Amino acid sequence: MHLEEFRTLLARHARPDWTTAIDGVLVSKVDRPDPPAPSMSGKVLAVIAQGAKRLALGDRVYEYGPGQYLVASVDLPVTGQFTQAAPDQPALGFGLTLDPSAVAELLLQAGPGDAPRPGKGTPSAIAVSDAPPAMLDAVIRLLRLLDEPRDRAVLAPLVKREILWRLITSEQGATVRQLGLADSSLSHVSRAVRWIRENYAEPFRVEDVARMSGMSASAFYRNFQAVTAMSPIQFQKQIRLQEARLLLATHPGDVTGVGQRVGYDNPSQFSREYRRQFGAPPSRDAARLRDAARTPTGVLP
Numbered sequence: 001m002h003l004e005e006f007r008t009l010l011a012r013h014a015r016p017d018w019t020t021a022i023d024g025v026l027v028s029k030v031d032r033p034d035p036p037a038p039s040m041s042g043k044v045l046a047v048i049a050q051g052a053k054r055l056a057l058g059d060r061v062y063e064y065g066p067g068q069y070l071v072a073s074v075d076l077p078v079t080g081q082f083t084q085a086a087p088d089q090p091a092l093g094f095g096l097t098l099d100p101s102a103v104a105e106l107l108l109q110a111g112p113g114d115a116p117r118p119g120k121g122t123p124s125a126i127a128v129s130d131a132p133p134a135m136l137d138a139v140i141r142l143l144r145l146l147d148e149p150r151d152r153a154v155l156a157p158l159v160k161r162e163i164l165w166r167l168i169t170s171e172q173g174a175t176v177r178q179l180g181l182a183d184s185s186l187s188h189v190s191r192a193v194r195w196i197r198e199n200y201a202e203p204f205r206v207e208d209v210a211r212m213s214g215m216s217a218s219a220f221y222r223n224f225q226a227v228t229a230m231s232p233i234q235f236q237k238q239i240r241l242q243e244a245r246l247l248l249a250t251h252p253g254d255v256t257g258v259g260q261r262v263g264y265d266n267p268s269q270f271s272r273e274y275r276r277q278f279g280a281p282p283s284r285d286a287a288r289l290r291d292a293a294r295t296p297t298g299v300l301p
Contacts, residue, residue, distance in 0.1 A: 002136050003066055006049040009143040010092040018095070021146055022156045026095035036081040038242050038277070041072040043098040043179070045167055047131055047139055051091025052084035057126050058229025064128045067136070071167065073098065073175045074125035074190050075197075076228055077238035094139055096163060103180030106165055114169075122185040122226040127172035135166035185223045188213045192224060196232065200239040201263035206232050240264070241277045245285070252286035 013020055014029035026044075030051070041057075052065040056079040064070045065084070072078075085091035131139075142159040145152045167176050178186035192213040196204070209232060210220030224232055240262040247258045259270035259282075274282045 002133070002140060003049055006047075006094075006136065006140055006143070007092055009140065009146070010049050010094060011090075013143065013146050014092070021149070022142065022152065022160075024097040024099075024160065025142065025156075026097070027143075028093045028095065029090050030082050030085045031087045031090040033082050033085050036079045038077060038079050038238075038245070040242070041074075041076045041078045041126065043075055043100075044072050045096045045098060045163070046070045046072075047094045047136070049092040049094065050089065051082065051093075053091065053093075054081045054083050055079070055126070057124075058234070060124070060126070060229045062126060062128045067131055068128060069131045069135070069167075069172075070126065070128045071098075071172055071175055072126045073179050073186060074193055074227060076125055076193070077235070077242055078126075094143065096139075096160065098164070098176065098179060100179040102161070102164055103168065103176060105180075106161065106168060107177065107180045122189075122223045123172075123174045123178065124229065125175065125186070125189075125227045127175045129171045132166065132170055135163060135170065138163045138166055185215075185219075186227060188215050188220070189224050189227045192220070192232065193228070193235070196236050197239055200236055200243060201261065203263070204232075204236075236263075237273065238277075241274055244270070244274060244282070245278065248282055248286040252283065255282045255286075258282070 010027050011029065014027050018026045018028050020027055036054075036056070041055075046064075047069045048064055048066055050066055052063065055062045055064075055070065057076060062070060063083070082091050138159055142156060142163065145156050145159070148155075164176075167173060178184040181187060192209050195209060195212060206221060207217045210217045213220055215223065221231070224230075224235075228235055230238065244258050244262045247261060248255070251258055255271070256267050259267055262270075264270035264273075271281055274285070278285050280288065
């Protein structure tokens with residue numbers, strides 16, 4: 001019964017750009033399967049009502065379908081693909097962007113023992129589980145507020161906090177709880193991820209980034225791999241190639257220049273790695289991007 005109302009609400013409020021009248025709440029509707037395509041995950045909770053999606057992060061593959069949620073706690077380069085979607089039965093999904101300060105506030109307000117104890121090791125930045133009934137109920141109540149503008153401003157923030165608390169205390173809560181801990185291993189890795197994204201075209205030494213992140217080189221490498229499923233150098237390559245693809249969409253005739261702008265001094269290496277990532281050489285892929293409008297392909301289904 002929950003999923004039936006969930007699907008109805010999502011279908012009614014879906015927009016082409018996925019936005020809604022509630023800040024941070026996204027609704028998606030996709031009516032066809034699509035080939036794997038790269039994007040950034042964002043920090044988000046995604047819950048599927050209908051259809052299915054496959055998401056790859058490094059060498060890890062996540063699949064989620066109706067009644068399941070995926071949580072991403074770091075903005076990472078992923079490859080997504082809708083695997084079940086049709087005009088008469090589109091993929092329908094709900095998304096909620098995650099705010100680290102809101103996580104920290106809830107953890108501070110929780111009484112002793114209310115939040116689960118941190119587990120050992122560093123959790124992956126992305127995780128999938130079945131949505132608990134209480135979380136699904138809160139998601140549906142938040143979506144109902146899209147039909148109740150008078151109540152929306154007062155009640156939506158309260159329901160969003162409830163959803164976040166349900167997530168923090170859920171099976172995959174460890175992935176989210178670290179968002180709110182200033183000295184967690186995830187926060188250190190997030191600092192490095194942000195630096196690499198902002199300086200992706202520049203070469204770097206892993207030891208220097210580890211020091212900037214406040215970790216030893218060995219601990220940094222181990223935790224970075226656990227969170228992102230990639231080495232720091234592999235992560236930089238993913239960011240470079242995704243930035244190159246965005247640039248080629250507007251500068252299709254300047255393959256060599258684009259390669260240099262994202263940090264490739266060798267045009268042959270750029271073309272080779274681009275083709276391996278996107279399945280076509282830069283010039284051909286740029287033409288394909290111009291000819292076809294792409295469906296959003298991030299974490300949301």
